[in-house]
Amino acid sequence: MVKVVAIGGSLRSGSSTYLALQQAVDRLAALGAEVTLLDLRTMDLPFCDGGDDYSDYPDVKRLQDAVKKADAIVLASPEYHGSVSGVLKNALDLMGFEEMAGKVTGLISVLGGQANSNALNDLRLIMRWVNAWVIPEQVGIAQAWKAFDEDGKLLDNKLAERFDLFTQSLVDNTRKLRGVN
Template identity: 40%
Template sequence: MHDTPHVIGISGSLRDDSGTRIAVQCALNAATGADATTEHIDLREWDLPLFDPDAGAAESGDGPELAACVREADAIVLGTPVYHGTIASPLKTALDYCSIDDVEGTTIGILAVAGGGFPTPTLQHLRAAVLELKGWPLPQGVAIPDSWAAFEDGSIADGDIAERVEELGSNVVAYAGVADRREETEQSELATGD
């Protein structure tokens, strides 16, 4: 882990006027306020062809660079819009470029933005993907339903939702490196016989 936690946010929306991107940036602003360095990965700016495990580096676009950014992060905020009840394909493709070695032990905050009702299934799908990569998802994700009413003029209009997103950003900093601390505690207990 870095001396100052480094948090990246990945927005899984390609829309120009994306509520997901606004929410991820809000979480990153809170992480900066909690003394972390941050980087917002806007997938519109990355060349990420559909993942093909047989493709060579020349055919993988920016996939290896994205995986390196993920590997260097102490914590991550993943945000996805809800498409057909699940994770948006840009975020899924980005995650497909990451291996367990890139994600294992990393603290991850998740959020989902839905045009309609509460996006619980999407949060569960995103949490399952994080767990498969052996990441450490925070217990509480953030669900943002009715996105048409949740955002206004480039910010989160609902104060309660904004507070939950900010808390997510602060929590990824507070729990950054939690897997390393757990491992250190277990090793210490083994050494002392506790």
């Protein structure tokens, strides 16, 4: 069974980033993956100081262990000032090769304005740096404030199809690259 950890990089209540991440989580579960959602809004993570001792913060170990045990990762970030959110970057900085090398990774970005790929490209670079495998499919949601209905469902069928292709690719590539069923 493919084990996936999904991490959302927003601290906002009612976050569109978590609505988008939930789309991926639901589809991955429907494909038979075991999915663990890590909600950074509920975790007590310090700012990364470049050290190795974060023993005063049990959530750092929880984050590291969840990613280490996973075959694949889904990262979702709002785009702030043309890049990945600080909270997601910090969470990634609290980990390294031991946790992320060889992991198959899917990327989602959520924007309030016009479409672009800045956060996705930055995440792709970060994950490549730690020797993770990023799938070619990615999801960017522009003007996210109008992408979901009041129940968190996608309003655009083409966007829903992109999530279907994205999650299928993550599962298929994880099976191939990690040798799991």
